[in-house]
Amino acid sequence: MLPIDVIAVLGKFGGYAVFVLIGIGFGVSLELAGFGDSRRLAAQFYLKDMTVLKTMFTAIVVAALLIFLSAAVGILDFTQISVTQTFLWPGIIGGLIMGVGFIVGGYCPGTSLVSVASFKIDGLFFLIGTILGAGFFGESLPAFEDFWNSSFTDRYLVSDWLGWSIGATLFAVTLMALVMFYGAEKVEEFFRTKGTGKVWSWKITRRSYLYGAAALVFTASLVWFIGQPDPVRKWSLMEAKYEGQLTSRDVFIHPLEYVKTYNESTIKLITLDLRSGDEFRTFHLDGSENTKLDDLLVPEYVAPFSHLPVNGVVILIADNDSVSVQAWKYLKVQGVNNVYILENGLHDWNTLFADKTISGKPFNLASPPSEVLGLFPKDAFVPKIKIDSKKRSGGLCS
Amino acid sequence: MKKIAKPVTNPYFAGSILGVVLFSAYALTHSGLGASGAISRIHVALTKLLWQSHVDVISTFAVMGAGDTNPLDHASVFLLIGTFVGGMISAWFNGRLKVEILKGPRISNSMRLIFALAGGVIMGYGARFARGCTSGQALSGGAVLSLGSWAFMFSVFIGGYAVAYFVRRLWAESN
Numbered sequence: 001m002l003p004i005d006v007i008a009v010l011g012k013f014g015g016y017a018v019f020v021l022i023g024i025g026f027g028v029s030l031e032l033a034g035f036g037d038s039r040r041l042a043a044q045f046y047l048k049d050m051t052v053l054k055t056m057f058t059a060i061v062v063a064a065l066l067i068f069l070s071a072a073v074g075i076l077d078f079t080q081i082s083v084t085q086t087f088l089w090p091g092i093i094g095g096l097i098m099g100v101g102f103i104v105g106g107y108c109p110g111t112s113l114v115s116v117a118s119f120k121i122d123g124l125f126f127l128i129g130t131i132l133g134a135g136f137f138g139e140s141l142p143a144f145e146d147f148w149n150s151s152f153t154d155r156y157l158v159s160d161w162l163g164w165s166i167g168a169t170l171f172a173v174t175l176m177a178l179v180m181f182y183g184a185e186k187v188e189e190f191f192r193t194k195g196t197g198k199v200w201s202w203k204i205t206r207r208s209y210l211y212g213a214a215a216l217v218f219t220a221s222l223v224w225f226i227g228q229p230d231p232v233r234k235w236s237l238m239e240a241k242y243e244g245q246l247t248s249r250d251v252f253i254h255p256l257e258y259v260k261t262y263n264e265s266t267i268k269l270i271t272l273d274l275r276s277g278d279e280f281r282t283f284h285l286d287g288s289e290n291t292k293l294d295d296l297l298v299p300e301y302v303a304p305f306s307h308l309p310v311n312g313v314v315i316l317i318a319d320n321d322s323v324s325v326q327a328w329k330y331l332k333v334q335g336v337n338n339v340y341i342l343e344n345g346l347h348d349w350n351t352l353f354a355d356k357t358i359s360g361k362p363f364n365l366a367s368p369p370s371e372v373l374g375l376f377p378k379d380a381f382v383p384k385i386k387i388d389s390k391k392r393s394g395g396l397c398s
Numbered sequence: 399m400k401k402i403a404k405p406v407t408n409p410y411f412a413g414s415i416l417g418v419v420l421f422s423a424y425a426l427t428h429s430g431l432g433a434s435g436a437i438s439r440i441h442v443a444l445t446k447l448l449w450q451s452h453v454d455v456i457s458t459f460a461v462m463g464a465g466d467t468n469p470l471d472h473a474s475v476f477l478l479i480g481t482f483v484g485g486m487i488s489a490w491f492n493g494r495l496k497v498e499i500l501k502g503p504r505i506s507n508s509m510r511l512i513f514a515l516a517g518g519v520i521m522g523y524g525a526r527f528a529r530g531c532t533s534g535q536a537l538s539g540g541a542v543l544s545l546g547s548w549a550f551m552f553s554v555f556i557g558g559y560a561v562a563y564f565v566r567r568l569w570a571e572s573n
Contacts, residue, residue, distance in 0.1 A: 002425040002426075003424060003425050003426065003427070003428045004425070004426060005427070005428060006426050006427055007427075007473065015427075015473070016473060016476040017476075018426055018427070019427065019473045019474075019476035019477045019480060020476045020477070020479055020480035020483070021480060022419065022422060022423045022426065022427070022431070022477060022480060023476065023477040023478060023479060023480015023481040023482075023483070023484060024480040024481070024483050024484035024487065025415075025418075025419035025422070025480075025484060026416070026419055026423075026431050026477070026480065026481045026484060026533070027480060027481035027482060027483060027484025027485035027486070027487070027488065028415075028484040028485070028487060028488040029412055029413075029415040029416035029419055029484075030416070030481070030484075030485060031484070031485045031488035031489050031492070031494070032406065032407040032411075032412045032415065032488055032492075033406060033407060033409055033412035033413065033416070034406030034407075034412075036485060036489060036494065037406075037494075037500055038500045038501070038514070039500055039501070039502065039569065040406070042502075042568070042569045043569070044558075045558045045559055045562035046562060046566070046569065050409075051406070051409045054409035054410060054413060055409040055410075055412050055413040055416065056413065056532075056536065056537060056540075057413070058409065058410050058412075058413025058414055058416070058417060059413045059414070059416035059417040059420060059537060059541070060417070060537060060540040060541045061417070062413065062414050062416075062417025062418065062420075062421070063416075063417040063418070063420040063421045063424070063537075063541035064540075064541045064542070064543065066417070066418070066421040067421060067424055067541060067542060070425070076425065078542075080428060081424055081428060081429075081542060082428045082429045083539065083542045083544050084430075084529070084530060084534070084535060084538065084539040084542075084544050084546065084547055085529075085546070086544060086545055086546030086547075087529060087546065088545075088546055088549060090527060090528065090529070091528045091529065091535070091546045091547075091549060091550040091553070092549055092550065092553045093527060093528075093553075094524045094525070094526075094527030094528025094529070094550070094553075095524070095528050095535075095549070095550040095551070095552075095553030095554045095556075095557060096524075096553045096554075096556060096557035096560075097520060097521075097523060097524030097527055097528075097557065098520075098521055098524035098525060098528060098531070098532070098554050098557060099524075099553065099554045099555060099556060099557020099558035099559070099560070099561070100520055100524075100557050100558070100560075100561045101517045101518065101519070101520030101521030101522075101523075101524055102517070102521060102532075102554065102557070102558045103517075103557075103558045103561050103562050103565055104513055104516055104517035104520060104561070104565055104568070105513060105514050105515075105516065105517015105518050105520070105521055106500070106513075106514060106517060106568075106569075107514075107517070107518070107521070108521060108531055108532040108533070109433040109434045109437055109521060109522070109525055109531040109532070109533070110431075110432075110433035110481065110531060110532060110533040111532075112518065113433055113478065113481050113482055113485060114481065114482075114484075114485030114489075115485075115500075116482070116485075117481075117482045117483070117484075117485030117486040117489060118485060118486065118489030118494050118495050118496070119489075119495060119496055119497045119498070120497075120498060120499070120500055121497065121498065121499045121511065122499050122500050122501060122510055122511060122514040123500075123514070125511045125514035125515045125518065126514040126515065126517060126518035126521070127437070127518060128515060128518060129514065129515040129516065129517060129518015129519040129520075129521065129522060130434070130437050130518045130519070130521050130522030130525065131437055131440055131441045131444070131518075131522060132441075132518070132519050132522060133518060133519040133520060133521060133522020133523040133524075133525070133526070134434070134437055134438040134441045134522045134523070134525070134526050135441045135445065135522075136519065136522070136523050137458070137522070137523045137526035137527060138441075138456045138457075138458040138459050138526070139456065141456075141457065141458055142457075145457075148527070153545075153546075155544075156544070156545045156546065157542070157543045157544060157545060158543045158544070158545050158548055159543055160545070161545045166543065169543060170543070173543070181410070204408060204410075209410075212410065
């Protein structure tokens with residue numbers, strides 16, 4: 001199931017080689033579009049040549065349709081795709097600054113690279129400028145670091161903002177792009193002056209354009225119609241990938257490991273207690289949250305858990321395995337990384353700690369201190385929790 | 399005899415190829431395309447040669463190159479190398495591989511280079527500010543429907559259109 005992590009699969013050098021290949025595809029497509037030429041890029045802002053808009057939105061729509069169609073039919077797990085984090089206002093201000101740089105200098109970072117690759121001197125000066133600019137930014141950041149880190153939302157999609165399904169959003173985006181393309185053609189016809197508007201190497205008939213547009217609309221409707229898989233369907237698609245961790249019981253942790261994790265200051269622990277409200281009120285672990293299995297099917301409820309920092313761990317407590325395993329599956333397919341199950345729930349809890357005391361005094365069973373671990377032999381439990389310390393960067397820009 | 403540069407490819411066709419490349423980037427590496435991160439890494443690598451202690455104190459530099467960390471040992475740098483190679487291959491095939499200064503007909507070469515450098519500085523600054531460049535934020539983020547990327551994309555266009563009138567001499571046609 002996609003996405004695969006080439007660096008994990010092929011090792012560092014093989015992985016880097018794949019990055020070079022993807023880069024070549026990127027460079028070729030930018031160059032083919034004519035983005036190595038500052039005049040063409042700048043013409044976008046004088047409405048004479050809308051190549052930038054057309055190429056960019058075609059690429060966005062095509063890529064988005066491929067991504068969400070693959071996710072809809074279950075060959076790609078969208079939760080594993082890294083979405084650039086949103087820092088809304090810094091992004092908007094930075095974007096405005098970049099727009100100015102774009103029209104003054106005639107390139108953006110990626111296109112200046114292609115320009116340099118085709119020996120354009122102005123591209124080289126621009127590229128040197130971006131290297132300097134990146135440096136100036138780092139030097140000046142302390143003056144406004146708080147603002148730069150403000151208005152943050154991890155993984156916030158247009159569909160979340162609109163409150164629409166991904167399919168409906170994508171359909172609207174596709175239609176919007178087509179309307180923009182039509183507008184761009186009309187605007188170009190109106191503003192194009194000699195010298196900028198050369199004939200395309202591919203003469204395409206009006207009918208081909210209509211077929212192309214129809215294909216996009218059809219694919220978008222298909223994505224909308226199939227819908228993105230819910231956790232239940234996702235589990236059936238992804239069972240092969242995760243089932244092994246359940247059968248080997250690698251995700252079931254001993255109560256003592258819970259105590260250890262609970263007292264670990266470097267770990268951000270979330271404990272979800274799936275028992276009934278009555279049982280929860282009678283006794284529950286400190287800091288745990290009473291949750292119903294159905295809550296875990298609500299994307300808004302699960303979102304904070306899938307956005308946990310790298311050191312975040314979710315531990316599930318239930319009366320019986322079938323409930324905790326079901327909850328584990330739901331969370332796993334929604335992209336929650338470190339999820340574990342407290343073996344046998346709280347059934348063993350009281351007996352395990354029954355006659356234990358610390359320096360002669362009993363301790364609070366709801367929040368056992370780390371000293372408790374010293375009362376047991378070192379090999380009393382097999383540690384299962386592994387923190388995947390590698391945080392996937394949000395895109396290659398950061 | 400000068401080799402005649404071929405006209406550029408239909409933008410919808412080039413855009414479709416770019417879309418497929420972007421999809422493969424996501425499918426094979428979890429993340430999209432980008433250039434500005436690697437450019438930043440080049441900056442840190444250069445600074446490191448001259449002034450290691452400075453790299454260690456500036457937070458955004460330290461992330462990439464504090465102590466023994468090699469700022470260039472990162473996937474984005476290899477993507478950048480590929481982009482360069484790909485650009486060169488395509489330019490060569492299409493007869494666009496030529497030493498020249500691209501500019502509007504009404505300004506001098508040196509003016510163009512000064513403005514290219516200045517524009518680059520502004521762009522490089524803005525790209526760090528926005529945590530990504532046009533390709534990384536707008537294109538890659540746009541394709542996964544990231545709200546921030548869409549807001550960013552529109553602000554780049556707004557920024558460009560707002561200033562375009564004042565620098566029209568840079569790009570204006572000769573009369």
